[in-house]
Amino acid sequence: MSAEIVGAFSLRELIPHAQRMCLLDTILDWDQHTVRCTTSSHRDPLNPLRSGGRLAALHLCEYGAQAAAVHGGLLARQAHGGSAAPGMLAALRAVHLAVERIDDIEDELIVDARQRVGGPGGWLYEFEIRVGSRWLARGRASVIFSHG
Template sequence: MLTRADWAGLIPHAGRMDLLDRVLHWDADSLEAEALAPDAAHPLVRAGRVHALHACEYAAQAAAVHGALLARAAQATTAPGLLAALRAVQLQHEWIGSAAPLHIAVWRLAATTQAVQYRFAVAQCAAPLAQGQLLIAFGAKP
């Protein structure tokens, strides 16, 4: 198991916007992570709640950590990436609950020097919350 200290500085997310708390498992093709349930001080809280669409941000961060861990294992660095697309996103609930941790899983589907594509699933209390695909583009500007 890895904690934030293990990937600090490897991804651009920091402080409260580093949403993941633990990496439970990772290998060349996938990563499983856990994040504490959002509280009132969560950076994505609006009107006291976090919308389930933000599960995509958790997944994008899991993909970023995966890529950074792969690069570090290969003694390389990763180019800065930008979440460029979300596809086939399905939300099973409107809001993320505040009572239980989130389980985030990402699976790398394809990778080139310009982009990487992942499938993701986010669950809470073993119940599906969100799933879909994301594309991270390297060298893209917002």
């Protein structure tokens, strides 16, 4: 595991999301294949994904995709000191949700992402979001890069 722990300011430099749309707070740990982040943004009444004052569990897919983007940014910074190629979420697969909503969860979320495939055309990540040892969401996210 890398000794580098990245704070919120640096974390925001790793992904293209700005201000409150950057849903992750902290990177706890990472290596060549995985990243573990934490967040309490699901409790923020100004979370941009809220609708009618609620935050659906389906939005955990965005948390997982952002963890994948953070991991790609960390790998790019490690490899060449730059940032990852711009990408687009292309597909979500095998998504399983254990709850209906997350705005009522008091504890911090733990967001894990594991790169399964990485290449010049894109990435495939598995993600899991949990509170303690209780999982809330699992799935896979595919990201494609625009080379234009």
